[in-house]
Amino acid sequence: MPRRLSLPDTASVAIPGPDGRLFAPSAQRNVDAIGDLLAAHLIPHARMLEIAAGTGEHAVAFATRFPTNPWFPTDIDDARLASIAAHRDHTPAPNLAPPSKLDATSPGWGSTLQTDAILVVNLLHLISQSEAMTLLQNAAQALAPGGLLFLYGPFLRDGETTSEGDASFHASLTAQDPEIGYKDDWDVIDWIHTNWLTLVQVVEMPANNLAFIARKA
Numbered sequence: 001m002p003r004r005l006s007l008p009d010t011a012s013v014a015i016p017g018p019d020g021r022l023f024a025p026s027a028q029r030n031v032d033a034i035g036d037l038l039a040a041h042l043i044p045h046a047r048m049l050e051i052a053a054g055t056g057e058h059a060v061a062f063a064t065r066f067p068t069n070p071w072f073p074t075d076i077d078d079a080r081l082a083s084i085a086a087h088r089d090h091t092p093a094p095n096l097a098p099p100s101k102l103d104a105t106s107p108g109w110g111s112t113l114q115t116d117a118i119l120v121v122n123l124l125h126l127i128s129q130s131e132a133m134t135l136l137q138n139a140a141q142a143l144a145p146g147g148l149l150f151l152y153g154p155f156l157r158d159g160e161t162t163s164e165g166d167a168s169f170h171a172s173l174t175a176q177d178p179e180i181g182y183k184d185d186w187d188v189i190d191w192i193h194t195n196w197l198t199l200v201q202v203v204e205m206p207a208n209n210l211a212f213i214a215r216k217a
């Protein structure tokens with residue numbers, strides 16, 4: 001994981017708070033919009049695997065908002081896992097599991113678990129194209145029949161950034177590592193189809209982000 005250590009500061013901001021909790025301004029900004037998206041699609045009692053759960057703010061917010069959905073937060077990074085645990089201690093929810101370590105770009109994890117839904121927020125632009133394809137392949141494998149995949153973040157539209165802020169953020173990522181940066185919306189749709197998922201919807205989200213929702217047959 002050396003790549004993640006050299007990301008620009010703006011790529012994964014987490015501000016230390018009290019009692020081990022980290023706070024990400026972006027998570028606070030997008031939690032309601034992503035929650036509304038989930039509310040429109042998530043079936044009661046569906047098990048949710050959250051990949052790259054970060055600080056844990058989304059995990060506690062969504063576990064609280066969707067109390068029938070067992071929520072399983074994961075991340076690759078020990079500091080983020082500790083923060084998720086601290087948020088869970090601070091705001092307990094009976095349906096929120098303790099965090100587990102998962103490298104979503106490692107081959108094979110999709111055959112080790114099964115879930116009814118997967119949420120990935122703001123990760124694809126921080127990994128390479130081949131890592132993103134590995135993630136999609138394993139997510140598709142891990143989903144139970146009828147399961148839903150939610151991908152949220154900044155993306156290229158037909159190969160282009162669509163704002164000055166996006167152009168400069170994408171450039172700052174590729175300057176650190178030419179393999180990472182925004183993925184193209186058409187590539188994501190291609191990976192969804194390649195893995196035998198059905199594209200349910202592509203949703204324009206606030207701040208120029210996109211959400212892809214895909215279903216396993």
Ligand SMILES: C[S@@+](CC[C@H](N)C(=O)[O-])C[C@H]1O[C@@H](n2cnc3c(N)ncnc32)[C@H](O)[C@@H]1O
Binds near residue numbers: 026103104
């Ligand atoms: C920009 S943060 C997003 C966190 C959270 N989803 C949010 O929106 O607030 C990116 C997160 O991805 C995690 N991450 C990076 N590479 C990963 C990987 N290969 N597998 C799982 N998580 C990863 C980082 O540790 C970090 O918590």
